[in-house]
Amino acid sequence: MGLKQNLHKLKEKYKGTKMAPAFNALHTFLYTPNETTHSGSHVRSVDDLKRTMNTVIMALIPCLIFGIFNAGYQHYAAIDATLRLDPLGNFFTWDNFILGAWTVLPLVIVSYVVGLGVEFIFAIINKHEVEEGYLVTGMLVPLIVPIDIPIWMLIVAVIFGVVIGKEVFGGTGMNILNPALTIRAFLFFAYPTWMSGDKVWVHGAKAMAGQPDAISGETILGSLAQNHEPIYSLWDMFWGFIPGSVGETSTFLILIGAAFLIFTKIGSWRIMLSAVVGAIAMGLIFNGVVDQGWIKEGSSFYALMNETYWHHLIIGGLAFGIVYMATDPVTAAQTNKGKWIYGFLIGFMSVMIRVFNPAYPEGVMLAILLMNVFAPTIDHYVVQGNIKKRLKRLKVKTA
Amino acid sequence: MSKDIKITKGLTINLKGEAEKTLASAPRSRTFAIRPSDFHLITPKMVVKEGGSVQAGDTIFYSKTNELIKFVSPVSGTLTKIERGAKRVITNLLIEADPQDTFKDFGVLSPTASSPEAIKARLLESGCWPFIMQRPYAVIADTEIVPSNVFISAFSTAPLANDPDFSLHGKEKELQAAVTALSKLTEGQVHVGVGKSGSSPFKGLKDITLHNVSGPHPAGNVGTQINKISPVNKNEVVWTIAPQDLVIIGELLITGKFNAERVIALSGSEVKTPKYYRTRIGSEASTFLYDSGLKNENVRVISGDVLTGTKISPKEHLGYYSNTVTVIPEGDDYELFGWNKPVFDKISTTRALTFSWLTPNKKYNLDTNTNGEHRAFVVTGNYEEVFPLDMYPLQMLKACMVQDLDQMEVLGMYEVAPEDFALTEFICVSKQPHQQIIRNGLDLMYKEIG
Numbered sequence: 001m002g003l004k005q006n007l008h009k010l011k012e013k014y015k016g017t018k019m020a021p022a023f024n025a026l027h028t029f030l031y032t033p034n035e036t037t038h039s040g041s042h043v044r045s046v047d048d049l050k051r052t053m054n055t056v057i058m059a060l061i062p063c064l065i066f067g068i069f070n071a072g073y074q075h076y077a078a079i080d081a082t083l084r085l086d087p088l089g090n091f092f093t094w095d096n097f098i099l100g101a102w103t104v105l106p107l108v109i110v111s112y113v114v115g116l117g118v119e120f121i122f123a124i125i126n127k128h129e130v131e132e133g134y135l136v137t138g139m140l141v142p143l144i145v146p147i148d149i150p151i152w153m154l155i156v157a158v159i160f161g162v163v164i165g166k167e168v169f170g171g172t173g174m175n176i177l178n179p180a181l182t183i184r185a186f187l188f189f190a191y192p193t194w195m196s197g198d199k200v201w202v203h204g205a206k207a208m209a210g211q212p213d214a215i216s217g218e219t220i221l222g223s224l225a226q227n228h229e230p231i232y233s234l235w236d237m238f239w240g241f242i243p244g245s246v247g248e249t250s251t252f253l254i255l256i257g258a259a260f261l262i263f264t265k266i267g268s269w270r271i272m273l274s275a276v277v278g279a280i281a282m283g284l285i286f287n288g289v290v291d292q293g294w295i296k297e298g299s300s301f302y303a304l305m306n307e308t309y310w311h312h313l314i315i316g317g318l319a320f321g322i323v324y325m326a327t328d329p330v331t332a333a334q335t336n337k338g339k340w341i342y343g344f345l346i347g348f349m350s351v352m353i354r355v356f357n358p359a360y361p362e363g364v365m366l367a368i369l370l371m372n373v374f375a376p377t378i379d380h381y382v383v384q385g386n387i388k389k390r391l392k393r394l395k396v397k398t399a
Numbered sequence: 400m401s402k403d404i405k406i407t408k409g410l411t412i413n414l415k416g417e418a419e420k421t422l423a424s425a426p427r428s429r430t431f432a433i434r435p436s437d438f439h440l441i442t443p444k445m446v447v448k449e450g451g452s453v454q455a456g457d458t459i460f461y462s463k464t465n466e467l468i469k470f471v472s473p474v475s476g477t478l479t480k481i482e483r484g485a486k487r488v489i490t491n492l493l494i495e496a497d498p499q500d501t502f503k504d505f506g507v508l509s510p511t512a513s514s515p516e517a518i519k520a521r522l523l524e525s526g527c528w529p530f531i532m533q534r535p536y537a538v539i540a541d542t543e544i545v546p547s548n549v550f551i552s553a554f555s556t557a558p559l560a561n562d563p564d565f566s567l568h569g570k571e572k573e574l575q576a577a578v579t580a581l582s583k584l585t586e587g588q589v590h591v592g593v594g595k596s597g598s599s600p601f602k603g604l605k606d607i608t609l610h611n612v613s614g615p616h617p618a619g620n621v622g623t624q625i626n627k628i629s630p631v632n633k634n635e636v637v638w639t640i641a642p643q644d645l646v647i648i649g650e651l652l653i654t655g656k657f658n659a660e661r662v663i664a665l666s667g668s669e670v671k672t673p674k675y676y677r678t679r680i681g682s683e684a685s686t687f688l689y690d691s692g693l694k695n696e697n698v699r700v701i702s703g704d705v706l707t708g709t710k711i712s713p714k715e716h717l718g719y720y721s722n723t724v725t726v727i728p729e730g731d732d733y734e735l736f737g738w739n740k741p742v743f744d745k746i747s748t749t750r751a752l753t754f755s756w757l758t759p760n761k762k763y764n765l766d767t768n769t770n771g772e773h774r775a776f777v778v779t780g781n782y783e784e785v786f787p788l789d790m791y792p793l794q795m796l797k798a799c800m801v802q803d804l805d806q807m808e809v810l811g812m813y814e815v816a817p818e819d820f821a822l823t824e825f826i827c828v829s830k831q832p833h834q835q836i837i838r839n840g841l842d843l844m845y846k847e848i849g
Binding site for chain 2: 004008031032039040048265270336383386389391
């Protein structure tokens with residue numbers, strides 16, 4: 001009881017001062033505030049933005065834990081390829097966990113500390129409460145970067161992403177682009193050598209390059225883009241025992257996260273479903289092109305185009321992007337009809353960019369950012385449909 | 400002739416403390432009050448001075464912009480005090496009641512035999528006109544415009560609200576007189592929505608089009624029924640009237656007296672014996688509150704239902720249009736980890752560690768805590784689940800916030816009242832004041848266009 005009263009006294013003390021947003025942000029994590037309704041609806045449902053964001057974080061935790069193990073596993077397996085013969089048996093080991101935690105947790109901590117730091121500063125300057133948007137962004141960022149990304153790059157990118165991607169538009173709820181993807185896009189274009197190639201996906205690969213015991217690890221999309229046959233089985237891809245960004249490799253866990261988000265009604269099933277349909281549609285088109293013999297085996301697009309259509313869903317970051325980032329309600333289409341169109345185009349474009357742009361093997365980031373920009377346009381036309389109906393009704397009545 | 404309206408989108412909020420279907424007479428109130436704030440956008444021009452005595456039905460003030468719209472005393476007594484607030488706005492008119500009511504006699508008027516002009520004139524002079532609300536803008540009806548239709552909802556789905564099937568029991572004669580009179584004032588029809596399974600007194604009446612309504616809240620809101628029966632178009636006006644106000648109109652026509660009697664539902668989890676009371680418009684809330692008894696001191700007394708009512712103190716008076724008084728606990732306390740722990744005792748439309756979806760019939764004891772802080776709009780698609788009107792609620796709210804009149808108009812602003820956004824406000828994750836936003840939007844439109 002004592003704590004509650006003491007915090008209440010402190011809250012009263014800080015009220016109206018510059019520090020109030022910062023204090024309230026911490027206070028409200030411990031206690032839901034004593035705020036009551038004044039007008040309008042006197043009772044309110046229990047859901048608030050913290051609970052909503054927390055649900056998404058819970059859906060991400062399995063991916064984070066898996067990512068930690070996978071970071072260690074990919075490192076050791078790159079040194080000793082025999083480990084890959086029994087991935088399950090060699091995966092959940094202390095060695096993997098310790099190495100993984102040592103490399104992944106700093107990314108998580110830096111992402112949160114820097115990102116929330118920026119949020120706090122802006123909240124104090126703008127005199128508004130600290131909004132919860134960054135809670136999810138901060139968890140997404142470490143999961144969508146390569147394991148060995150230098151910390152200073154991450155700091156620069158997070159500051160850029162939060163300030164330019166979100167705060168300049170007015171903060172949470174006002175941004176046009178998904179902040180996590182803005183951060184990743186910044187890294188991608190500012191430091192391309194750290195974001196693609198065959199040396200960034202496995203811990204230590206870059207540091208040991210050129211040495212006799214050099215290791216490498218190419219993502220499946222990277223291999224396909226160079227018309228190499230990937231060395232991993234489909235099951236490896238599905239379970240996630242493959243190199244890639246930290247937390248996006250396990251399609252299995254992403255499916256569990258998707259199921260959780262859909263069940264809790266926090267994630268939009270419309271976007272997820274239509275994005276899958278879009279990706280399959282594009283995959284089928286490319287398969288058809290290959291079947292028709294319109295593209296020769298020597299072509300640089302051949303391997304990716306020839307990839308069986310549904311494999312696109314389990315390789316690369318497509319599944320992760322669809323479930324956790326395309327569904328961001330602020331940057332997605334906001335009408336239900338619009339969500340179908342928006343999701344479909346994300347899936348469709350992702351696979352298209354994948355195939356046609358060997359320099360950027362993964363297309364989902366660019367596809368989502370592109371559709372973020374078009375989401376308001378989609379909504380505009382959906383809402384126009386409703387408006388036209390209303391005008392038509394008026395015409396019938398006055399005619 | 401009757402038609403069915405089935406509402407699927409919505410949310411029934413089950414609360415504890417439903418009023419028992421027994422009718423008690425509240426002790427006669429010593430003072431009565433009229434709050435001009437109950438009459439939205441009306442600036443009162445006083446007729447009676449402080450200290451003047453009035454009969455029930457005597458005009459106390461009229462609207463400054465339209466002196467035809469008169470407001471009358473619900474009781475006979477002495478106007479003891481005109482309370483004023485900032486800028487000398489009249490906030491409260493206190494009337495000390497005589498022990499016995501004397502009524503002003505307006506004379507009997509047969510609705511079947513009278514002309515529309517005579518009926519209209521009678522409604523205006525007797526102070527019954529303010530019971531007639533219009534859409535667009537959700538304000539007291541314009542006296543110049545003939546409405547294209549009249550809508551009455553005699554079906555209640557709001558939490559703990561007054562059940563018209565019970566409170567209108569035995570009032571068929573008055574209701575018939577009132578709807579016949581109204582049917583002469585419109586070029587269209589008088590549409591009445593009744594509960595599909597209920598035994599509404601409207602079911603045997605003439606001069607109306609009956610609609611059997613079913614579904615979760617807001618199926619009982621007149622705005623929902625208008626949207627499904629005949630949505631309001633631009634340059635069109637419809638009237639809406641609450642069924643208990645029809646009884647007052649009907650009685651006026653039959654007896655010539657303005658009898659401001661109300662049957663209110665006193666409900667809510669903090670009321671010891673929630674039941675129905677016979678009282679009058681403007682009575683002190685304490686007359687029935689303490690008759691039933693309250694369980695706690697720290698309570699919110701609401702004149703109206705929990706979604707749309709006005710906060711009052713027990714010493715204050717029943718609102719002019721209220722037929723429900725709800726008492727729920729205040730929620731002015733902190734809750735440890737309230738934002739992430741599993742919740743079983745509050746209502747939610749999600750399943751984010753909230754479990755009200757498991758027990759749809761459970762009755763809840765909700766307090767006035769906002770359960771979170773005010774935020775920008777983030778979540779999308781959730782309002783649509785509880786919003787049965789054929790329009791886009793989020794886009795409408797945003798249009799109102801940025802005061803985009805063109806967008807408000809084409810999105811359907813003429814069709815809505817603040818109460819239509821009560822449920823979206825209830826479930827709002829960002830805790831935005833939806834009804835206030837819509838009210839401000841309507842007021843802006845009224846000022847600029849209407």
